[in-house]
Amino acid sequence: MRVLVVDDERPALDELAYLLQRDERVCEVLTCDSATDALRVLQEQEVDALFLDIQMPGLSGLELAQVLTRFRQPPAIVFVTAHEGHAVDAFDLQAVDYVLKPVRAERLAEAVRRVGGGDVRAPADHDLQIPVELGGVTRFVHRSELTHVEAHGDYVRLHTATGSHLVRAALSTLEEEWASAGFVRIHRSLLVALAHVHEVRMDAGRCSVVVSGPGGPDGGPGVELGVSRRHTRQLRDLLLRRGQS
Numbered sequence: 001m002r003v004l005v006v007d008d009e010r011p012a013l014d015e016l017a018y019l020l021q022r023d024e025r026v027c028e029v030l031t032c033d034s035a036t037d038a039l040r041v042l043q044e045q046e047v048d049a050l051f052l053d054i055q056m057p058g059l060s061g062l063e064l065a066q067v068l069t070r071f072r073q074p075p076a077i078v079f080v081t082a083h084e085g086h087a088v089d090a091f092d093l094q095a096v097d098y099v100l101k102p103v104r105a106e107r108l109a110e111a112v113r114r115v116g117g118g119d120v121r122a123p124a125d126h127d128l129q130i131p132v133e134l135g136g137v138t139r140f141v142h143r144s145e146l147t148h149v150e151a152h153g154d155y156v157r158l159h160t161a162t163g164s165h166l167v168r169a170a171l172s173t174l175e176e177e178w179a180s181a182g183f184v185r186i187h188r189s190l191l192v193a194l195a196h197v198h199e200v201r202m203d204a205g206r207c208s209v210v211v212s213g214p215g216g217p218d219g220g221p222g223v224e225l226g227v228s229r230r231h232t233r234q235l236r237d238l239l240l241r242r243g244q245s
Contacts, residue, residue: 001048001116004030006038006064007080008056012101016051016080019108025116035059039067047075049096049115054081065093076115089169090131092177098131100138107138128181130158132165141165143181147196147211148225149174151189159223161196161212186227186235194238198222207232 003026007013010033017029030047032038036059038050050068054061061079068074079090082101090098097111128143141160150157151171158165175185182194192209199210199222206226213223227235 001026001112002028002030002046003049003051004032004038004041004047004075005051006032006035006056006061007053008033009053012053016103016108019103019105020051020112022105023109023112025112035061035064039064042068042071042075046073049076049078049112051078051080051111054079054083054090062089062093065090065095069093078111078115098138100133130165130167132158132167134165143178144195146183146193147213147223148193149183149191159211184231184235184238186225186231188228190225192225192235197239200236200239207235209235 003020005013005016005020007016013031013033017031020026020029030041030045032041035052035056038052039059041047042050052061052064061081065077065079068077076096077090077093078097078099079095080099080101080103096114099107099111129140130143131138132141141158145160146158147161148159149171150159152166154168154170155166156169156171156174158167171189171191175183175191178191183191184194186192186209192211196211197209198212201208201210201224207229208224208226210222210224
């Protein structure tokens with residue numbers, strides 16, 4: 001494949017280009033030290049994949065990726081960055097992978113494999129893969145695994161039946177972008193995945209829902225989440241319609 005590497009820091013640019021040139025799946029490596037120059041190259045030449053830094057002077061990597069969504073056949077995008085806080089934004093732009101610096105050769109090889117895997121530019125309703133960091137290792141959590149999402153200041157905690165992961169994102173943004181995937185607001189600080197709601201409880205006029213939690217068959221005995229009064233009716237209506245469909 002033919003790839004373009006974009007990074008404003010020359011040592012990082014040279015190192016990434018060197019590692020990619022050693023990969024037998026890569027036949028040619030082009031380089032640019034700014035997103036603006038990369039855009040010019042992409043308008044003149046076709047590349048299969050773009051290995052892109054995020055924080056650069058002028059046009060950022062995320063802004064370049066946004067521009068590329070307007071291309072008829074945009075290249076696959078792999079973000080290569082020292083900052084993990086843009087992961088959700090990156091995958092909203094249908095990025096294939098999100099590699100943290102310093103880049104390890106085996107981790108980059110995995111990114112190349114993902115580019116060549118044929119599943120890189122999935123449709124909008126594809127089960128989104130969200131990168132999370134565990135002990136310096138990036139792993140991917142499928143959105144369909146998430147039971148609920150909890151606001152934590154400028155971050156959100158993504159809960160699955162077996163654990164949780166903190167990523168930088170706004171709950172209001174996820175509410176809007178993940179509504180079509182069945183995530184609904186049940187409290188000012190909570191989104192819940194309707195597919196994982198096993199039980200609705202009413203007690204003295206207070207509503208709560210139970211989703212999978214650590215420990216049991218699907219994750220365990222369940223986690224009970226409070227539903228605010230303003231969201232109770234909407235939630236019950238949604239669950240009723242789901243049960244009738």
